[in-house]
Amino acid sequence: MKKILTIAKKEFLDMFRDKRTLMRMILIPLLAFPVIIYLITALQAAESEKEATKELVVGYHLNGQSSAMIERMDTTAHFKFVPYTDTTSLSAAVSNDSINLGIWFSSSFDQNYEAREQGEYGVFYRSADMEEYDRFQELIKIQEEYLVQERLAQNELPAEYVQPLLLNSQGGNKSTMTETIAKYAGGILPYIFMAFCFMGCMLPAIDLFAGEKERGTIETLLVTPVNRVHILVGKMIVVTAFGLLSATVSLVGLLGSLYLMEIDPELNQIIAMVITPQLVIMLYALLIPTAIFFAGIMIPVSVYSRSFKEAQSILTPLNMAVIIPTLVGFLPGIELDYTTSWIPIVNVVLATKAMIAGDPDFGPVIITFVSLIFLSAIAVFISLKQFGKEGNVLR
Amino acid sequence: MIKVENLKKSFKLTSKQQKEFNTTDTEAKSVDGISFTCQPGKIFSLLGPNGAGKTTTLRMLSTIIKPTSGTIEVAGFNVDMQANEVRKRIGFLTGSTGLYERLTPDEILKYYADLNDVSKADFEKRKKHYYDLLDMNDFAKKRIGQLSTGMKQKVSITRTMIHDPEVVVFDEPTSGLDVITAENIIKLIRDCKTAGKTVIFSSHIMSEVDLLCDDLAIINKGKILYQDTMQHFRTNMKTASLTAEFIRIVNENQPINA
Incomplete structure (x- = not known):
């Protein structure tokens, strides 16, 4: 030993x-x-800050429809909306990265919305820049919520009308x-x-x-x-x-x-x-x-x-x-x-x-x-x- | 004393080695039935060209490898059966011996003293003796990596002698050393003889053998070709110089145990 x-x-x-x-x-x-954790967190923080303050240029083609929704979105900080006359040029502008995103409306968007149907729209985006798409989706969600509330008010319906389920606070995570x-x-x-x-x-x-x-x-x-x-x-x-x-x-x-x-x-x-x-x-x-x-x-x-x-x-x-x-x-x-x-x-x-x-x-x-x-x-x-x-x- | 009788060592050849040596033999005989005796107080030299079987023989004497057959007795102990007793009594030094580069001479010597069960008092006494004798005090606490080849060789010598072995084995101890560094080894071998130790050393440098040895054996291809005292070798030479005589014996290749 x-x-x-x-x-x-x-x-x-x-x-x-x-x-x-x-x-x-x-x-x-x-x-x-x-070192790894420091670099990742520092990079992530810097990137998130940069992304949040980066101005996104969104092209739009109204296709003869109301500009109300675009005007509401245009008030959001760090977003800039630019008009386009057709979807082809809008699509090309997103493809060649001269603008970040593009949104277009169907020719019956207003009519369908008024008729309590779904207003159809489309978005041009690049999956290589998903964080830009995600930021824009947040904006769209706010608009959708706004339109839901507008419809409910027009029909004098409560918010619960579109939220039929309520999760009770009893229960929850048991692991x-x-x-x-x-x-x-x-x-x-x-x-x-x-x-x-x-x-x-x-x-x-x-x-x-x-x-x-x-x-x-x-x-x-x-x-x-x-x-x-x-x-x-x-x-x-x-x-x-x-x-x-x-x-x-x-x-x-x-x-x-x-x-x-x-x-x-x-x-x-x-x-x-x-x-x-x-x-x-x-x-x-x-x-x-x-x-x-x-x-x-x-x-x-x-x-x-x-x-x-x-x-x-x-x-x-x-x-x-x-x-x-x-x-x-x-x-x-x-x-x-x-x-x-x-x-x-x-x-x-x-x-x-x-x-x-x-x-x-x-x-x-x-x-x-x-x-x-x-x-x-x-x-x-x-x-x-x-x-x-x-x-x-x-x- | 070292007694070697009918010592054989063979190594198995891999198929790659068979191709390399252009042979169908499954084993190579490195040492092939050699016998000799080394007496205490005398220097025995094992002389032979590269690949003759010198190192293999000395490794078997030192218990590093086991013989295929034959017997070796070192200081009265059988190398195969009582390897640990042999190791306690043997010192081993080669020209290619390495040292731990990151340790100091003090640390290396303490390590080997501990492994050889040297008492603290004996260790300090021997260390002081060699440090003074070889003028090592100045670099005792420096790392080996910072020392010159000569300094390293002095450390190797002290390491070999730290447990005061009865038998000292030198395998081409001056190989690759300059003359001044080699001189330390030559002196050590002589001191061992004076101290009555059994000394065996291998070499292919005839002048070194002439200078030191009492008895010699010339070995080639695993067999002993010549074995006698150095005095008889000198007297019975058939050529003009020692080196020429060594070459003649190797070239004629007539083993005495054939």
Whole structure:
């Protein structure tokens, strides 16, 4: 045990002095989310402000109908209405982007409206600028509401005439906030954990085996009176620990940025409700064997590889094999059950979602945990076999 | 003492390697039935061209790889059965030995001392001895990556000797080093001899062998072609120089154990 700790201690020291390690496993996971969230919110805010104040030029063709509706809409801020003599030129103007939108009326619009029928109109828009269309639709809705009220007043009818249903305040949402969060956003947490855990394991796994071969230090290590199993375990502890560290740092970065940037106070309350000590303990109970499993699949590759580059070129595509199953967490219909609990990675994601929801079925959770332990044991065994092969170590 | 008897090592060839070497053999014999003995207080040299089987032999002596057959005894312990006991008593240094670039000499030496179960008092005593002897005090706390090749070699030497091994294995220890740096190694090998340690070193530089060794074996294609004392080698030479004699023996390729 003493030798294992000596090896682990030395590897920690060595890794922490590596600038690449600090960048990729601590700094990037820590800053990734704050930077992304800051940029997205700042960009969104700037874009929304710009869009809201941008003047939309709307062409219209009355087709001999009343201009009353256009006149009402023309009073709205940041809208400008320009007349056109026919729909062809109106359509062309929208197509070539010389105006933002176009509206035309049928030749029987006024007559139909007066006859209590539907007045027909059309809109030219460009789906590439949907936000402009959406803003105009808001304007149209206001007009429609205005015309409904006008008709009701003409016929001396109450507003309830066109609102025959009334939703009683008794009743409402019966699922808890955490259940809703777990269903729709619960996939994010395990996704972050798994992705960063995998990336966190990768660099040390490569450096501690392929890197040691490349630097020519492996032979002197093998001549010391230390059992190879102890050497492997000492190094594996470091690989696993860096996976966990990277995942933890990324989560701290995400939660920290949500708190510090004060994007939404309600969101902060929800997070405080979801991230309980019990959840964190259970999450790590699943993540530790997962990290060992990741280390166990990376180490044989690294042991086999002649160089850092060779190991990296094999392990990098493996990243996708982890990322893709974690995306299952974003699909609302799939839940942890006696079948999905046997699928590696998917089971961790779904178990985490179930735990966030606060209603985990303990049978599948136990299967998930046991299968992870079993898989990590297999991975460690394969690592031991590969590390024991002299052809690999001295390749 | 090192006793090697009928030592063999073969490696399985992959189909790619079979094509590369243009052979249908499924395995390659790297070491093919060699025997020799290295005495304490003497320097034994394993001489041979590149690919002769020197490194494979020394790796087997050092427990890094296992023999296919034959026996090796190092300091009275069987390499195959008592590998850990052998490792406690062996020092291993190669010309291509690397060091951990991000650690300091102090940290590296402490690491290897701990792995070799060296007591704190012995560690401090030996460290001071080598630091003074090799003039290492000035760079003891600098990272290896910042040191010159010569400084690194001094660290490697101290690392090899930190547990005071009975047997020291040098695999082409001066390969790639300049003459001044190589001189440190030559001095170390001599000191080991004076201290009564068993020393085996491999080389393909005849002048180095002439300078140091008491006994030598010439190895080629996994077989020992010549084995005797250095004194007899010099006396019985059929050519004008040591290097020419070495080349003659390798070219004639008549193994003594054929």
